[in-house]
Amino acid sequence: MTPDRNLTWYFALLVAAILAHSWWRFRTARAVAAAWLAQHRYRPRSLRSGWRFLPRFAPKLFRDEDRAFEFRAEVDDLRLGGTGVVWLRVWTDWLGLMEREPEVSWERMPVEIDDGSRAAEDKWAESQHALLARVARGESTFRTTRAAGGAEEFDEVVEHVMALQRRGLVTCDAPTLNHRGDAQFDAVANVSLTDAGRRVVDERARTERRR
Numbered sequence: 001m002t003p004d005r006n007l008t009w010y011f012a013l014l015v016a017a018i019l020a021h022s023w024w025r026f027r028t029a030r031a032v033a034a035a036w037l038a039q040h041r042y043r044p045r046s047l048r049s050g051w052r053f054l055p056r057f058a059p060k061l062f063r064d065e066d067r068a069f070e071f072r073a074e075v076d077d078l079r080l081g082g083t084g085v086v087w088l089r090v091w092t093d094w095l096g097l098m099e100r101e102p103e104v105s106w107e108r109m110p111v112e113i114d115d116g117s118r119a120a121e122d123k124w125a126e127s128q129h130a131l132l133a134r135v136a137r138g139e140s141t142f143r144t145t146r147a148a149g150g151a152e153e154f155d156e157v158v159e160h161v162m163a164l165q166r167r168g169l170v171t172c173d174a175p176t177l178n179h180r181g182d183a184q185f186d187a188v189a190n191v192s193l194t195d196a197g198r199r200v201v202d203e204r205a206r207t208e209r210r211r
Helices: 003-039 120-136 150-166 195-210
Strands: 042-049 068-077 083-091 103-111 185-188
Touching: 003 042, 003 068, 003 083, 042 150, 068 103, 120 150, 120 195, 150 185
Parallel strands: none
Antiparallel strands: 042 068, 068 083, 083 103
């Protein structure tokens, strides 16, 4: 191999490594933003990388702005109800995260979008009970659809499955990412009830029969 080809090959590897590392930092920062939303009981309707045409955060002394990722999230407040838009800035360095707690700037605080007759957490719980019932009936694989609104609805299904897994009510494979459509995920497979999940389903059924 000639020196010129060697140089081209090394340059291509360097570019690939830089891109892969940048993608890894972005995914890690996004995971931190998502974890902050979950911790504070906000369910994201969308969580996207933001543009920096208008500065939303004050500059940090001695910090490189290029090492921060900004995300715009439209969220439902699961504690108080309503929907809002929040910006999160996550700082990173070349080895990992410099700070686990993102900076927060509200574009629009959560505002009630219905009559408030049911708390958002109640609606969330109802959706999870419905999903447990589907699994109890034998449904074990969930896939996104191309129907209008299907992407958002399916990402919500995946959120429910992962929440139920964290609570020890189901087991499942890691969700596969969607690289073609609007949904963040393509499918989640091998979903099955644990013993604790089966008890929740049975208790729910007994409650329904007593009504």
